[in-house]
Amino acid sequence: MDKNAIKELVSSLGEEKVVTDKEIVRLYSKESSGLSGNAIAVLFPESAEEVSRIASIAYRLEIPIYPQGSSSSLSGNAFPSKMGVIVSFERMNKVKNVSLIDSVAIVEPGVRIEELNFMLEEKGYMFPIDPASQSIATIGGAINNGAGGLRGAKYGTMKDWVNGLEVVIPDENGTRLSLGCLTIKCRHGYDLVRLIIGSEGTLALVVGAALRIVPIPERVVTILSFFNRLEDLLNAFVEIKESGVQPYIAEFMDKKTVELAAKGVDISFSPNGNMLLISIDTTAESSGRVMNWLVDTMKRHNAIEIQSALMQQEAEEKGLFKIRRNLFSAQSRLGKKEGRPSRVFIEDIVVPPSKIPAAVSKLREIGEKYGFIVSLGGHIGDGNIHPSVVYDPEDEEEKKKVYRWFEEVMEVSLELGGSISAEHGIGTMKKGGMKMEFSEKSSEKAIDIMREIKAVFDPKCILNPGKVFDC
Amino acid sequence: MSLMNARFVAELLKEVSLKTMLPVPVKMDVIYGWAINEGLPRSGKRYLYTGGLYQLLPYINETVKYIKVLEKSSSGELALRAILDAIKVNPYIISSFIKPKPSEVNASYRILKSISRLVSKKVELAYLYEDDVYSGVLLYDMGLDDAFYEHAKKVYEKMLRRKATNLITVDPHTTYILREVYPKFIEGFDLEVKSYIEVLDELGIDLRGKARPKWGLVTIHDPCYYARYLSIYEQPRRLLSAVGVEIKEVRRSKKMTFCCGGPLEAMSPKYSEDIARSRMAELSSKSKVIVTMCPICRANLERVKEEGVTILDIAELLSEA
């Protein structure tokens, strides 16, 4: 079957768009979660039409298709879990049109978020979804993953920024559909756009998107504060919210994580204690007033160290974001054993922001129980926490321990009225977690409904099979 | 199109280097010809060491062109094999085919003269003349470590013979290889190696008057080896500011500079050119005057130069002041 399939794909796409070299295919069969599989080929379509041909061939030959952006998935939603073909969207990476008056950017799925923003920045605009992986994360991946980011509290997640989608579904003809609208207002029956966002490539192949864009705020003031007590930090945040202000960015890290993340970071102040990083968008005229109020608020809540900046550039120069940006790097190197392979396990739960102190204390308890060095940071604005550990993937005992830790972390989110995944998705890793969540909410039937929806879009279950749930 | 086997390039480079101590078979005076009338003393404490990259680059590019022609000929790989075999016997056999444009050779001589004059104003500078030999940097970059080691030993012997203790280099690749790599390969190598840009930055630059150079606003293309391998990126900016040049930075500058694509030139010219073109577009969006400080970057960007763009070596700009 493989040989025939490849022959047919080559004659349909051309040789240069079908890679079968085993060593190269392997590079596409792995993702940042550390999970890997195998595939017969990687395909590089350059147009929606070619994607449509692929879908049609795969449907007829019943070959699984694994759509892929940059494989930065942390939940197992990008790697090929069974033999099949990988469809890489890296060559469909054009920004086709940007209209400021319509506040919309028409893009192909392989455009990287950061690249889009470099382009928009020149016009004073931005696409506000900013996952930590934005330098490589593609629009197609972000759509399918329902990505969020630092600005989640203010700007929401991917579901709030896609007006329309062009998709291909796996049927006899590889049918192309245009869903949603160019405009933000759009009411024509069921919202299939929102259904596909976050579907992790299991419903359709996204070949184009109409994205909403917004102006970059005139000014962004930033304050970085450190607190001895986590409760004080939260109270400071509560006061900001109760004053009717929605921060642009609101990040926190607990004391131990600050110690890790600040290592080797070149800054002129001494980071010590639980960290709160707040940015607020203002006008030029109001920035001073907002800044003074922020400093006062932090002082009133016993901040022991306060650093502030009236403008983005000043914040960069003072290094106010450096500790936050170093978090992934610190997480990755955490507890790493010399000469051993390592894998970072970054969890992604969400709780109502008011429950963050309770979540942190529980997560610390669990970490200690398993003897892991856990880093704890996240988006306080939207309650999304990313506890993470590093482990040796070749050490079976340690791996088992990590899975148990992982289960307990998800339980914490549910106990506190949250969810097991905020922005990384279900993939293969959280299929059990998703069941747990719906059963906790006595809503198991929801998964049955999802399964039926999947069958309508993808009757042969060839689109990213084995992800989210089993067909 | 047939794709050339890059290992052929490696083998050719190795053969020529072992036989001639140069990456391409040219006469040694190509390297020191620029200094003939400059009156630099033959001995001293501080030596200018060019390592020949500026002077050789026009010849290297011609050789690459020549190989491409052979490769595209009807006999293709056979012709390349034959050349390689002939070179093993007499490397100079291809010399007569390597004729760079005189303007390119002159440009590199002009840059070197500027550098030597700028530095001479500040320190007593001697020159190595016939011992100003090529550093072997391309052998190292290609991973031809055995040949590089043999070559580096010979270079070091020459330096010892000239009793050199301080070397002032002129390009990022030679600076890097001498400062960071030689000590790892050559036991006891303890020469102090500094780029002339560092030297001028430390000692200050003499201005002839207050006249602003005519170029005004420029953009800088940082070479990878200065910016990332040696952390030399503020120094050239300080020097340019000192002579009244205004700089408009591209996004990918300083430590995050974007490679010109030059090192791929010998193995895949089209690939190298595409990278250069994307860099050129970025640079020219900031200024039509682009300042380089590496002969490889200069040559590679020059090939894809957009209309109205001027590419200047930093030494040319500084010496105008």
Add this chain to the structure above:
Amino acid sequence: MKPLEEILKDVSRCVYCGFCESVCPTLPFGPHRGYGPRGRINLIINSIKEGNLSQEAASSIYSCLLCNACSEVCPMKIDIAGDIREMKALINRGAFGPISIKIRER
């Protein structure tokens, strides 16, 4: 020259985040992920562990400019260009047999 085990030790720290790919000059013009730092590093890991290297993989590794932008953004601070150069030296020495290197653009 770095010993083989040391190269392997360094490249094995890769967490596959892909951040390096955002700054690589060769990747956007290459035919696939092999022509970028994450690809090259993982080709090195697999080939050293398993002792073989395809022409496509060797060419991918060879296409590196050694510009080292990748190392600047690598969260694990892997010496990416350094390791790739060492790998070129290994290929030249015939550690993986007589492989032809054909660098191809997309």
